[in-house]
Amino acid sequence: MNTKTVNHKAWWLVAPVVVLVAFNAVIPLMTVVNYSVQETFGENVFFFEGVKWFEQILRSPRFHESLQRSLLFTAIVLAIEVPLGVAIALTMPRKGPWVSVCLVLMAMPLLIPWNVVGAMWNILALPDIGLLGHTLNAIGIDYNFTRQPLSAWATLIAMDVWHWTSLVVLLAYAGLSAIPDAYYQAAKIDGASRWAVFRYIQLPKMKRVLTIAILLRFMDSFMIYTEAIVVTGGGPGNSTTVLSIDLVKVALGQFDLGPAAAMSLIYFLIILLLSWIFYTVMTKDEQS
Amino acid sequence: MKRYAWLVPALYIVFVLLPIYWLLNMSFKTTNEILGSFTLWPQEFTLDNYRKIFTDPTWYRGYLNSISYVVINTVLSVTVALPAAYAFSRYRFLGDKHLFFWLLTNRMAPPAVFALPFFQLYSAIGLFDTRLAVALAHCLFNIPLAVWILEGFMSSVPKELDETAFVDGYPFWRFFVRIFIPTIAAGIGVAAFFCFMFSWVELLLAKTLTAVDAKPIAATMTRTASTSGYELGLLAAAGALTIVPGAFVIYFVRNYIAKGFALGRV
Numbered sequence: 001m002n003t004k005t006v007n008h009k010a011w012w013l014v015a016p017v018v019v020l021v022a023f024n025a026v027i028p029l030m031t032v033v034n035y036s037v038q039e040t041f042g043e044n045v046f047f048f049e050g051v052k053w054f055e056q057i058l059r060s061p062r063f064h065e066s067l068q069r070s071l072l073f074t075a076i077v078l079a080i081e082v083p084l085g086v087a088i089a090l091t092m093p094r095k096g097p098w099v100s101v102c103l104v105l106m107a108m109p110l111l112i113p114w115n116v117v118g119a120m121w122n123i124l125a126l127p128d129i130g131l132l133g134h135t136l137n138a139i140g141i142d143y144n145f146t147r148q149p150l151s152a153w154a155t156l157i158a159m160d161v162w163h164w165t166s167l168v169v170l171l172a173y174a175g176l177s178a179i180p181d182a183y184y185q186a187a188k189i190d191g192a193s194r195w196a197v198f199r200y201i202q203l204p205k206m207k208r209v210l211t212i213a214i215l216l217r218f219m220d221s222f223m224i225y226t227e228a229i230v231v232t233g234g235g236p237g238n239s240t241t242v243l244s245i246d247l248v249k250v251a252l253g254q255f256d257l258g259p260a261a262a263m264s265l266i267y268f269l270i271i272l273l274l275s276w277i278f279y280t281v282m283t284k285d286e287q288s
Numbered sequence: 289m290k291r292y293a294w295l296v297p298a299l300y301i302v303f304v305l306l307p308i309y310w311l312l313n314m315s316f317k318t319t320n321e322i323l324g325s326f327t328l329w330p331q332e333f334t335l336d337n338y339r340k341i342f343t344d345p346t347w348y349r350g351y352l353n354s355i356s357y358v359v360i361n362t363v364l365s366v367t368v369a370l371p372a373a374y375a376f377s378r379y380r381f382l383g384d385k386h387l388f389f390w391l392l393t394n395r396m397a398p399p400a401v402f403a404l405p406f407f408q409l410y411s412a413i414g415l416f417d418t419r420l421a422v423a424l425a426h427c428l429f430n431i432p433l434a435v436w437i438l439e440g441f442m443s444s445v446p447k448e449l450d451e452t453a454f455v456d457g458y459p460f461w462r463f464f465v466r467i468f469i470p471t472i473a474a475g476i477g478v479a480a481f482f483c484f485m486f487s488w489v490e491l492l493l494a495k496t497l498t499a500v501d502a503k504p505i506a507a508t509m510t511r512t513a514s515t516s517g518y519e520l521g522l523l524a525a526a527g528a529l530t531i532v533p534g535a536f537v538i539y540f541v542r543n544y545i546a547k548g549f550a551l552g553r554v
Contacts, residue, residue: 004378004379004380005378005379005380006379006380006381007379007380007381008381008382009381010375010378010379010381010384011375011381011382013371013372013374013375014371014372014375014376014387016368016371016372017368017369017372017391017431017435018387020364020368020424020427020431021391021394021427021428021431021432023424024394024402024406024424024425024427024428025394025397025428027405027409028402028405028406028409029405031404031405031408031409032401032405084300087296088296088297088300091293091294091295091296091297092297093294093297100542102297102301103542104535104538104539104542105301105304105305106297106300106301106304107538107542108304108305108308108531108534108535108538109304110485110489110534111485111488111489111531111533111534111535111537111538112489112527112530112531112534113488113489113490113491113505113506113530114489114490114491114506115491115506115509115510116506116509116527116530116531119311119509119523119524119527120307120308120310120311120527121307123310123311123314123520123523123524124306124307124310124311128326129322129323129325129326130310131306131310131328134326162303162304162307165300166304169300219395219396222398223398223399223400225398225399225400225492226491226492230510243398243400244398244399244400247398247400247401248400248403248492251400251403251404257404260404264398264400264401265401267398267400267401268396268397268398268401271396271397271398272393272396275396
């Protein structure tokens with residue numbers, strides 16, 4: 001595929017993109033870097049503080065707790081959404097009118113504004129008048145997501161599974177539809193088992209799209225904010241205060257610019273680092 | 289086992305539809321009925337909640353604001369992403385790989401990180417509380433996404449198409465607009481769909497950058513929930529209406545959605 005012509009004038013074609021994205025990315029990022037090394041007492045008076053905020057945040061138990069919650073949340077939703085999404089994609093019809101019906105219905109949650117997703121699950125989970133909350137309590141499960149941390153976590157995870165599994169399904173399905181029928185016929189002639197077909201034909205073909213799916217799901221679940229804040233607001237107590245909720249509390253709630261900026265940078269670097277590790281591990285075979 | 293395989297997607301669809309049904313159910317109920325008892329469907333069916341939204345300017349303006357900035361953003365993102373994606377798919381140039389990776393890192397930036405600096409930046413240039421501010425801010429993650437998807441589609445178009453056109457004496461821009469763009473129309477549709485989707489569902493930045501005039505519908509909803517008591521029916525109706533544009537758009541691109549990311553390179 002290395003047939004691309006060397007043409008440095010191509011920079012003119014990418015220039016508008018670079019200008020627009022740089023305007024939105026570089027200036028705010030520099031603002032954040034700037035704040036992260038300074039102390040302010042209001043009235044635009046700033047003092048240089050070096051790495052004080054970074055040290056303070058890396059040592060604070062509050063940051064570690066939020067980080068652990070974020071990591072745990074991401075790990076759980078990835079562990080549910082990826083296998084479930086693949087299973088649904090495998091069992092979906094390949095041809096016929098049902099394909100469109102399935103795709104359109106399944107894609108619905110992806111197009112609902114995130115705070116509406118939160119509001120929907122809030123209404124659904126209300127212990128007295130919500131379908132889910134009422135039913136759970138009626139069959140004898142003590143469930144109240146505004147009081148019990150465990151219920152709150154279960155609600156957030158169910159909501160995220162509802163919201164995003166479809167993305168994994170769409171991607172996995174796209175990978176599957178790219179497999180030529182001849183592969184299956186060959187497998188049939190060889191008498192391959194269902195598992196062998198999955199392991200040696202379907203999984204390798206889905207690998208590329210699954211890489212994208214896992215990366216996207218990792219990034220977005222690690223950044224979850226709007227849905228969670230609408231449903232639980234980070235509570236009860238601090239039990240569902242994930243990193244981004246904590247960050248917004250510090251930045252816009254308390255206006256602690258320095259610590260908030262330092263925290264933003266650490267947060268961003270964690271995402272970049274983990275994405276890079278995921279990416280390297282998952283594409284290792286292709287490169288060697 | 290194979291005979292029952294259809295149960296998996298079927299059950300999943302039921303799971304997907306349940307919260308949506310419950311939202312619709314709530315939106316057709318009166319406040320009294322919602323707070324009074326637990327009912328599986330509306331006993332006193334009412335359209336009052338929807339009537340309120342369509343007649344009260346603070347509500348329907350929210351929809352107009354949201355749709356405006358989403359459309360501006362989608363058009364802007366796709367327009368600037370087209371030539372850039374072409375450059376990435378056809379040419380090698382100084383720093384191309386680094387540039388592509390840098391673009392993608394912006395998709396990874398948590399909006400929470402950018403909320404405060406964005407507020408200051410857009411206040412400083414006098415765009416705070418305008419639809420344009422939100423449209424520009426959403427470019428942060430939509431342009432990289434559009435470039436990524438379009439690059440995938442463009443790379444699957446054989447290079448011979450370009451070469452033949454240039455041999456025939458087409459100037460670059462005429463070839464690009466008249467021949468190349470129609471060839472990748474499906475890709476443009478998919479890219480536009482994803483831009484529309486991510487701009488439509490984003491709230492944190494949209495809320496941070498607006499106050500009164502350009503307030504998105506989603507922000508109107510969060511404020512209503514806290515100030516005017518507990519009007520669940522109204523909230524549910526507003527929520528149900530936010531599903532409509534998405535459902536509309538998805539119907540048109542249903543055959544292409546899945547391909548959007550499948551063709552993109554990572």
